[in-house]
Amino acid sequence: MGYLYGYYSEDPNFPDGVRVNVEAIYEPPQMGGSDGVTPLDDPFRSKVDIIAEGLSLERVGHIFTTLNKEKVFMTPEQLRQCADA
Numbered sequence: 001m002g003y004l005y006g007y008y009s010e011d012p013n014f015p016d017g018v019r020v021n022v023e024a025i026y027e028p029p030q031m032g033g034s035d036g037v038t039p040l041d042d043p044f045r046s047k048v049d050i051i052a053e054g055l056s057l058e059r060v061g062h063i064f065t066t067l068n069k070e071k072v073f074m075t076p077e078q079l080r081q082c083a084d085a
Contacts, residue, residue, distance in 0.1 A: 001037050001081075002027040004061035005052045020060045024052070036078055037064065 005024040011017030026048050029040040052058060062082040 001030060001039070001062065001064040003048075003059050004063055005057040006060045007057055008060070022060065023055075023057055025063060036075065037081075039081065 002025040004020075004022045005026060006020055006022040008018055008020055011019040028042040028045060031038045031040060049059070064078075064082075
């Protein structure tokens, strides 16, 4: 899993449209397994946020991949992890 960093801008294709522009992905320390991922203590997260802010970027999302192609839905715990990001 990773955190998406970027910025928001107007989307001229839709009335009052907003789009997110992703410029970077930060992959924090984590332990992955067949049933998901567990974020580990990240001593660099505050530094990453400071650098992003200096580049006029902000954390705009969360990304993850899975080897299990049959399981396309997120568990409640995975949704909470994304919301906490």
